Amino acid sequence: MDERAHLKELQEQVEAALRNSFRGREPRGDIYDAMEYSLLAGGKRIRPVLTLEVCRMCGGDPALAMPFACAVEMVHTYSLIHDDLPCMDDDDLRRGKPTNHKIYGEATAVLAGDGLLTAAFETALGEDSPLPPQRVVAAAACLARAAGAQGMVGGQVLDMAAEGRAVSRYDVEQLQKLKTGALLSAAAEMGCIVAGGSEEAQKAVRRYAQKLGMAFQVRDDMLDVEGNEATLGKPVGSDQANEKTTFVSLLGMDDCRALVEKLTGEAVEALAPFGAERSGFLCWLAEALAGREN
């Protein structure tokens, strides 16, 4: 199996599904333009890929997981739009392009985020799904829990509270678990729920996603130091400039490198119950993310 080619194919399927999400919707001012501007701005589509591939690994049909894959990417995108607002992180650039409010203004950016968050649930709850409805409820509820004040929103609150003050490694880990980890984990778990995976499978998938999510964040902090601006599509060194406590500022680069390796190994190990063949792609994905340059 050529994993890189398979990843590209998955990413293209996700792009196509996202592009279709609002097709035929009546324009209301420029709200759909603003929503699609950010939704279709590229990105690695890690979350939807996790949903689709976990579903396959657990014996389900990835096509049935696509609405949930799109939903989790909509939630991720809305969070970026709101995080970039002047009253939050006040960022002008995202993936090398002006942020949503720079193009559409603050009011429309707030509403575009609101619209995407709502569209996520509309998409997840699409009523023509052939899935057993209890799986639809379970997967959408999983997404809601991960996205809300106990998950991603709570992580952003902690992130703002951490600004400009000393925080411990424990604090940084807790923050990351909520801000990035919860949604990555929900992406994977939804795939397992769609496939009708067992409680055991669910547990293994959650462990994989949690380890992968933490490794992802540590690597992110490393790239802010050693990355290439052109490859990353954003300026490097911003964490240090903002005096932000990161895994790098806490542990140093060498220990971060070792930590990413350790966490990635644990992620791979968590999938052992599925066997090498079924879990092959997701193991490769964990390794690929650990070594990524953007």
Added chain:
Amino acid sequence: MDERAHLKELQEQVEAALRNSFRGREPRGDIYDAMEYSLLAGGKRIRPVLTLEVCRMCGGDPALAMPFACAVEMVHTYSLIHDDLPCMDDDDLRRGKPTNHKIYGEATAVLAGDGLLTAAFETALGEDSPLPPQRVVAAAACLARAAGAQGMVGGQVLDMAAEGRAVSRYDVEQLQKLKTGALLSAAAEMGCIVAGGSEEAQKAVRRYAQKLGMAFQVRDDMLDVEGNEATLGKPVGSDQANEKTTFVSLLGMDDCRALVEKLTGEAVEALAPFGAERSGFLCWLAEALAGREN
């Protein structure tokens, strides 16, 4: 039946359920404080009352509709928080109290809105419901459609676009149907879905809610002219000061009064298929809202 006493009882049940929504949640900074500040700031709780009473009228158990009643009020509350933001309507007062961002700051207000919108779906999708899961999916999907860019969010976009320019009666009606009407209608429809109401019942309920919603908005515009600031808990005359096109500026007070009466009559008529006894309270509610002073 003493309708006013019954309304009060329903409102108290809703307050209790809303107060319980986030009980035991781990505090993350002041996010839950900010969410509850607005969620428990009073209000008539019209939307949840509609959900509960439509459920009863359609032969269902209102207790099973309570999660959806709370969910629709959370969506309504989040929309008020975001609408009040400086980049939107920039309002300092809401129901006689400082708006959310005046107390908690803009960033937390944005996140409190996001948290409430997400909590609405978490509440609606509560997995321990004894309802058939297809009803849970249908009701939550109904809420998502009404709240999103095709509904309430789309209405707010039109509202911003209408600011400072001449708009027709058709435009004002379209705007109202989305901004207020869609969510009121979903509130009622969810009650019918929870009860397992027929396609016919659903249609009648939707018609009732649409007429009631339009009457509600016309009465709102009238109160901005003839209302009492102390009773309303907000300044009157703001529409005229902002040169906003309203039903009053388009039709004049007398025609507005007649229109509210006509719409209320149509709302009541829509419930005829349910019989006088079952629909009694909701008919009374339509009349009460038409004559309300706040």
